[in-house]
Every structure is written in structure tokens, then in C-alpha cells.
Amino acid sequence: MSAMTEVSSLTGRLLVATPRLADPNFERSVVLLLDHDAQGSLGVVLNRPTPVGVGDVLQPWAALAGAPQVVFQGGPVSLDSALGLAVVPGESRGGEATEVLGWRRVHGAIGLVDLEAPPELLAAELGSLRIFAGYSGWGPGQLEKELAEGAWYVVESEPGDISSPAPEGLWRSVLRRQRSALAMVATYPDDPSLN
Template identity: 35%
Template sequence: MPSPSDLKPGVLLISEPFLEDPSFKRAVILLCEHTRSHSFGLVLTQPQEVILDSIMDAKVMGEIPLFAGGPVDPTILQFIHRRPDLIQGGQEISPGLFWAGDFEQVIEAVVDGTISFQEIKFFIGYSGWSAGQLDRELKSNAWMVSQARIEDVFEEEPGKLWRNVLYQKGGNFRVLSTYPDDPNLN
């Protein structure tokens, strides 16, 4: 069973199979920050139908995929990347994985094609927890924890990520990965 000491930037929070909250159903969240006062993460499993170009002022970005980072403040744009050589000022949350950075450099790298979508992800909104809230949720078994792997964070088929991450954990987690979305249909 995971403990609050397992919570740190760079871990994945994997929702338990029967969590009904639509914002977190079968969700995998990359934890970007965890302190005594708050926790912050981005949902990796919820691609949106809108594209980044549709929310930017200038139509220069092309068809960039956009993810719902969580239910908190969908007016905030966040990004994660693995190209600190192109984007300065990001915070390393796991070896080779960065959150945020110089947005002007991001725009330039995307427009001129020097960064690919296997190296950067954009999110609107985020997932946030107040002091102690995530610790309590972890103790109540709402989340499982796994160290983030770069290939999971940039999974090209986010609909498969929840099952894949659980399967990789092995043991009883493999069994959980096979649970149907609706157990009544079993």
C-alpha cells in the first residue's frame, strides 16, 4: 500500500478502477509538485477535441494536441517537455522530464518544428489538492502510485495509459489492469 512519503514530483497517480468522478475516472496524473501546503498535477489521459491553436490569439501553432490537465482553472495553460536544450527555465520533476519553462521558446520550437509532440504536451487546467488532501486520498486507496517513465508520460495512445501503467507494476496490479470499465457487463 502506498504511503504519503511516496508522493513527490515525478510520480504517477493512478486512479483506482471504480473511481466515479468523471475528472479522474481511469486517470493517470503526473504529480508536478507536492508540498505541505498543496499538491499539483496534470492528467495525462484526457485528450481534448479542441486544439491549442483554437485558444491562442495568433493562429501560428498548427494542430497541436491539448489535454485536460484537471478540473481546476481551465483557463491556465501548462506544458511538460523533455527538451531543456530548447526550453529554458523549466523545473525538472523527474530525470529528463520538465514542467513549464520559457513560453516564447516553446512557441518558436513548435512553429519551426524543432520539437515534436513526443517531446512536449500541453494542458488546460490542472489537478490540485489542498494541504493534506492528497495524503488522505492516498490512505483511502483512491490512488495507486508509480514512478513516471518518459515513455508513459508521452504515450501516443492516452486511452491505453491507465491499463499499461498498472500492467507494468506487475503482480496484483496486472489483475486490476484487466477490470472492465463497467463490472456489471462482466
Template identity: 35%
Template sequence: MDELIPGIALVADPFLKDPNFMRSVVFICDHQEEGSFGFVLNRPYNQAVGSLLNNLEGCEWPVYFGGPVQMDTLHFLHHRPDLLGGVEVTDGIYWGGDFDALISAIHLEQINNNEVRFYLGYSGWSKGQLDAELKEKSWLITHGSQELVFKEDPQQIWPFALQQMGGEYEQLVHYPIDPQLN
């Protein structure tokens, strides 16, 4: 898979040194000629959603670092369109939706934290930027499945993405961050 379309996951090359994206997996929600955007799936933020939003005070659901762009915005992915609506990105993974309905569903315990992921900020690329990064081999591409996006342990997302690609990519899981230290 090497086509840039919504629903793919960008898997950071093991040697990508950018601290925002080192050993990360980014789920692409939109890709157009003007640019692309998505969310880093495997970088937990240091606060729970209840500490960021007054109307969810006490809610300990995790928040993830979605990327370095607009860190003052909160986004969510989910697989509960029956409650929240949203835009289907791929295979039952939805971006956004009715935020008030989400807050109500959380309070009424109609939804759980395995069905929703919150992201502070997002990852964005301007026209041609992501294509250039792919040519530089900064990223590998795989399918952004529900199993990948909603994986319970965020530390397992990058290795899982490589393993799901199979073959030679599975070996990349064991590459050191800095091969010069070997």
C-alpha cells in the first residue's frame, strides 16, 4: 500500500529523528491536493480529558498528542456513529461528530474509552510536503484499522503497525533508535 488516501496510517521509519514523530503512527483523516492532516495515535498526553474540559471534570480518559499543529484544539476519533455521527474516514472509524452528544454519552456511560480517542492538536502537511517526506522514506504506509487506531496500549501501536505490514517490515521493530550506539 503506497497511496495517500484518508484512512491510511503513516508509520515512522525507525530512523526518523523528528521528536514530534519519532516511532509514531499517524492516522490520516484527510488528504487532498492542498494538503493532509491526521493524528498521532501513540503519544499519550500528560493530562486526562477531565482536566482539559470543565464539563468532563473527573473523567480520566486519556488524551493523545495529535500533532504539533493548533495545540489549543481538541479532536476525537470514534467508532460510535450511532451516538455521535461524524465523518467516516475508513472502515467504521469516524472523525468528529456531535461533541455535546459525546459529553452526554460519557456522563450516561453509554460509551467507553475504548470507543473514543481524544487528540490535542493535529498533524498537518501543506501541498506536496507529505509526498516529499514519503519520497525521502521518512514514512511507511499501512491500513489504519480499528484494531490499530483503538489499540489499548499506545506503546504497542508502532510495533503492531510494522507487524501488520509483515515481511521485512516486522524486523524494523527491533532496530535501535540510534544504530551508532550498538
């Protein structure tokens, strides 16, 4: 496998913070990688809801946002910008992809929404929508270094990950569904010193 193939293969996968990752921006986080290549990586944290309602910042999109209808903190970079992620039902199987105006596939049924487009253009196509303030970014080789240090588990994503109705429990649920010893990490205590 070439280095380029290896690097680009992580787009659409989840980074799940290991218990040893103590960076407050990423502790117990689940990050969906939207882009990963030799130039670096970009993703959004899926399990950091904020108290800000989607209607408070992007009123036209509020009706399409899934529960909870709040903005999520996608990461520490560019917190004043917004990204929309949505699932388009029927798009996960591969095959001939339907063109959906205002939506660009990232992986399977998951894609980025053009928040400048009129929401009514996409309303009939979107299965679920999440709005993220900011994103998570890594420079060239930075994520690979963190992976080598054991900061992240890399696992497959599922379309329901971006629209989990209980995002605070996503870290445990993603780990629990793994078919390996990794599932046991889901039982790791929030505060190991209390053990």
C-alpha cells in the first residue's frame, strides 16, 4: 500500500479519542474525518452539542436540523464558521449516485451541505442535518503522528453517527459496537482515579 493510498483512506472514518488523550478539545471525542490526504486532515467533533439553537444562528435551516436542534462545536478551529453535514437516504450503497443540488458526498450517505443554498432545495432529499461551528484540523503528518502515539482509535463510521439523538453518549456507543477488544474500552471510567 502506498503512503498516499494509506493517507487518503481515512476520509469518512471516525477518530475516537483514547482514554489517554487529555487535550480538552478532544477528550472523549468522536471526530468524523471529512478530508484526509497528504496536505492534512479536516473533521468535525460529533459529540459536542452547544446550548445555541440552530434557529438562533441559521434560522432557515432550523426546521431541517435533527434533534437535538442545537449547533455542535466541530472543533477548535474557525469557531465563527459553520459547516452542515447531512445524510441523504439511499446514497450509502455506492452504485449510481444521485446528484443532489447543494450536497457534496464525503463518504457513503454522508455529505456536506451548502449552507448558502436555499434550504427548500434540499428539504425533500435530506434525511438528517447537523450544523457545526468550527472544525478540527491537522497539518501534513500531524494526525499520523497522533495515531502513532496512540491518541486515537480509527473505526468505521455509520450514517447515524452524525445524527445521534444522544450525542453525549456517542463515545461509548461507537466503542461498544466494535467487534474486538476495543468494545471493552467503552467501560473505561470517566475518572479513573475513583476506581
